[in-house]
Amino acid sequence: MPPPADAVTADDLALAVRIAVAALSEAPPDAWDAKAGSLEWDCWETVEHLSDDLFAYAAQLAPRTPPMDGEVPFVWESRRPGGPANAVHADREAGPAGLLQVLEACGGLLVAMVRCTPPDVRAHHVFGASDPEGFAAMGIVETVVHTHDLAEGLGLPWEPPAGLCARVLGRLFPEAPRDTAPWPTLLWSTGRAELPGHPRLTSWRWNGTVRT
Numbered sequence: 001m002p003p004p005a006d007a008v009t010a011d012d013l014a015l016a017v018r019i020a021v022a023a024l025s026e027a028p029p030d031a032w033d034a035k036a037g038s039l040e041w042d043c044w045e046t047v048e049h050l051s052d053d054l055f056a057y058a059a060q061l062a063p064r065t066p067p068m069d070g071e072v073p074f075v076w077e078s079r080r081p082g083g084p085a086n087a088v089h090a091d092r093e094a095g096p097a098g099l100l101q102v103l104e105a106c107g108g109l110l111v112a113m114v115r116c117t118p119p120d121v122r123a124h125h126v127f128g129a130s131d132p133e134g135f136a137a138m139g140i141v142e143t144v145v146h147t148h149d150l151a152e153g154l155g156l157p158w159e160p161p162a163g164l165c166a167r168v169l170g171r172l173f174p175e176a177p178r179d180t181a182p183w184p185t186l187l188w189s190t191g192r193a194e195l196p197g198h199p200r201l202t203s204w205r206w207n208g209t210v211r212t
Helices: 010-024 043-061 092-116 132-154 162-172 182-189
Strands: none
Touching: 010 092, 010 132, 010 162, 043 092, 043 132, 092 132, 132 162, 132 182, 162 182
């Protein structure tokens, strides 16, 4: 049976990662030390953080009995004070192409786990225990929103497909406005933009719990 039309799928996640990598591959090689949008991290660190998010979500689904009380206990550490605490770090010697290959690989791990994990499986996340669809949606939010941050720092155009954003909003942000364009609404929902008629958010979180 095909998934409902509004379901978030592994194909959606694969698309998000693919178009993000394609967009970021247009960045000049010397631009990666720039600050990533409103973040305190540079663009290289932000791609490492995004890769780490995708890796961590795949890891949560991977054990035969996924953890329900915390994260799989990898060691997350920063390479500098104020930098992101990651288990995943890219080899600087590999340059930007290697960095994006790390991102693509981590995205592929999560895509594979979403495809092969039964839909009744649940795993811990700090924003609510979730299922494979929820982790796919979380991975998409991380990918498209951090690519927005990166595009600002790298001087690149970036706008993901409206349908992709709409499905993620429906899955993770059920209280978000439905009468505004999906991409600006997703940016608003993650505290990155203003939305006409709605005050800008100073704090935010998604709801990853499974809705029946």
